[in-house]
Amino acid sequence: MSFNGKRLLVDEMEFFSHKKTKNVHQHYDVERTERHHVDTSLDLLTGGNKLTVDDGASYTTDNKRNELDALLAELHQMNVENQRLREMVNQVNNSYNSLHMQIKTLAHRPQSRADDGATGEKGSMSSGAFIEMSLAGFAPKDEPSEGKFPKSGSFELMEFKSQQINFNEDQLKADNKMGSGKNGAKARIREESPEQATFSGWFSRKAPKFNSFMDDQASEAISMIKKARVSVRAHSESSMIPDGCQWRKYGQKMAKGNPCPRSYYRCTMGTGCPVRKQVQRCAQDRSVLITTYEGQHNHPLPPAAKAMASTTSAATSMLLSGSMSSKDCLMNPNILESASLPCSQNLATLSASAPFPTITLDLTEKAPNNASQRQRAPQEIVLSLLSPILAQKFNLLGMETPNAFADTVSAATAAITADPNFAAALVAAVTSIIGYSHSNSNGANNTSGNHA
């Protein structure tokens, strides 16, 4: 009964995202949702015939009784599953509270950190401290103290403290090669340690003022979040890939190193929508269209636009969470392969040389004959990308990754990709969970409609 499974999964996602609700309400909502799903399923199975679960009404056929028995058994199973998930939520909340207290402690002694940084040259600053500062900027300054699900920055702050950062120089070189980096950016990377190059390039292009680094870094981070970009490479003969949004061209320039002009578009679906995109053909392969999105929509998106918006939004979340950008993607690019993506080593890459944090989704893979290596839908790609992040979040919280997690992901991937609408909703839900819920005031309207 995949239908029920899907609905329950989404409800759990919403359950996560509405964590501020009191527990009693959460439980009530879950129970009510379960009942609703059973009723809905009964209606579907019986073609609208009146069936009731709890009053023992007579059933006209044995088949229907059997179906009801099966559904009740399934309901029981779901109750068990829900109970397990509730326990996981409690664990997450407890872990978050613990982490939050530690962050508070760290935040109250910025001067000592600042002194550490100020005593040496910028280049000699320990990478751990530097990254910690950068990531601290991710943590919203107005974050409520209690009961709120952790922002990604909160996670990563602890994550980077506890692990020595390694770096894959080959990945960086590849980024430099493929990116539109200027010489200046490359020089910066040469002078700094690689991880500093990545983070300082995005968050601290000017010399940091260590005596007020928290505020500076936070504001810079917020600025960078707004400017974070998602680049999508796709084969297209037309001048633009269809993404469901309405765009107005406001400029065209010849970019250095590319004989093809770069076009600039802004979203016209909402008044004053800040979302912009650049469209340019790849210099090496003219059939490849590179579309770069920047900004967040401030208006509801039509269904046709949600898929792409969800994809780019999730990719951005992945990027901004830091978990993929610095530790997984750069240090261990093979993690993408662990997401059961046969072609994923070229799927999502990060540019350390770009002036803004940019993630590139490469959808130009040739569609193989092998069904198992078919070209995947964006939702499928995002789901595959997200699964290792979710697993990582479990591990980060000191929670054992559920044994059946990998199998569940595989099964869910198959089920979810059969339903594009559900996939889009799921991606949006997951996006809100794994961190980057900086979608502030327009979050309600902006259902999964964030580009970058």
Next chain:
DNA sequence: CGCGTTTGACCGGCGC
């Protein structure tokens, strides 16, 4: 006439 596109001018950041 309204709307979208084109295109040269302009601005700011950055490196030298």
Next chain:
DNA sequence: GCGCCGGTCAAACGCG
């Protein structure tokens, strides 16, 4: 300070 470059503006233009 100068030049390069990416990005944006806005007047001119074209189309339905």
